Amino acid sequence: MQSSSNLFPVALISAERRGDLSEDVYRLKPGNSPDGTVELAVTRLGMADEPSVRGVPVILLHGSFSNRRFWYSPKGLGLGAYLARAGFDVWIPEMRGHGLSQRNQNYRKNRVADYARYDLPAIAAFVREQSGQVPHWIGHSLGGITLAAALGGQYLGEPAVASAAFFGTQVSRTYWPLKIPPVEWSGRFILKRFAQISGSRLKRGPEDEPIGLALEGMRWYGLFGRFGDAEKDWWAGLAEVQVPVLGVSATSDHQDPDWACRKLFDQIGSEHKQFICLGREQGFSDNFGHVEMLVSKAAQAEVWPLVQRWLTDPQAPLLAGKPDLATAV
Template structure:
């Protein structure tokens, strides 16, 4: 079968009509990581009968224990179809071993570092090859953390990024027991007995997560931990980020609280930084939680139109919501450094 890409082997594994939408599913085999067995599923949603009209690309990344169905239900409902019907070229990525992406040989050792260093750059390159317009990126929870890591680690080419939206994403919540080395070591020993964390058993979602992600999180939150990999400090690198950023938190989110989501945004050096909290105090009909912020009937009417407006204007001004526009960081130079 002929590859759909000049970059690396890509197979179009399905092409379906879903009502008024077209659905193309690609499987990428980039071969850019130490585990050569990695394959990545990428779903493109377009308007049926208008496949040749490519709008601005929007790339959606689901969170932990999740897959493409977070954005796109079998009945054609979700933020993905909503944006496709609005004229955007929608791409839904599934990281290695999730959803339609088969489990790679070293699945249990997968880490966010692998998503950041290898998977996102390959996905970005293929989407740019298919549609060279500058793309918007949107991530929920772990998907947003992955985007933040890719930006802070300079693994995503900012020249190809129109904006980044982070929903319920943070890295600053402190788990004090993990600051005690014996607790962290004990946690590593306990988790090391498993190969995966079951989303169904933990009632967190339909997907499993490799134990490598949990061990990596322990390192981030340990006594001398940092948000990064062995080569780069992603947290420090966020100071150099220049792309427009939107951070959205939910007032009822107990997992990723609003103050921590805002702290991630404040760490970034972008000139355009906007923060929105979904709750009654800020003019919304209810205090959204971690999932309802994007997947609920009320999100369809109160949140999705705001996302569409942000993608079109890189601002929430004029929408009537009480968002916070952050001033530029005082410690960031006006022009990017030559380094």
């Protein structure tokens, strides 16, 4: 089968009409990481009746225990579908072993470091090739962490990123037991016996996560841990990021609290950045939660239009005339 890309082998594995939307699913085989079996599924959404009309590209990165359905339901609902109907060229990758992406040979060892260093640059290159434009990026939870790692590690830069939005994203929450070396060592010893963590068993989501992510997180939060890998300090690298940035937290997000999301936002060096907390005290109709900030009727009414406004002009104040709602730098 002829490749859909001149960069690396890409196959169009599905091309369907979903109501008023077109849904094309590509399978990418970048071959750029030590594990040559890595394949990534990327879904492209557009308007079915206007297949040749493509707007500004937007890449949506799902969080842990999740897949493309966080952004786009089988019934055609979600932020991804909303943005496609608003005229954007929407791309939804699924990380290794999630959704339509097959589990790679070294699945259990997958880490954010691999996603950030190998997978996101390959996705960026493919989207730029197909769209002819520099994409905007939106990450939720672990998707945002991966995006932050790619930016801080300088695996992605201005040629590949028009703007970056982080929803419920932080790496500063303290897990005090992990600061005690014997506890961390014991935890590592136990976790290494498993290949993955079950999202359904823990009632966290439909997907599993490789144990490599948990081990990597334990290192970040350990006594002398840092947000980075053996080669690069991603946290320090965030200070060099200059693309427009949007940070969003939620008042009732207990997994990634507001103060921790703000800390990551403050570390980013961009001159053009804005921060919003979604809560009643800030003027919103509800105290949003970790998932509800993007997947709820309230999010559809209040958050999705803000995202559209941000993507239209990342340097314009999102909540002009309401300084109590947004912090602009």
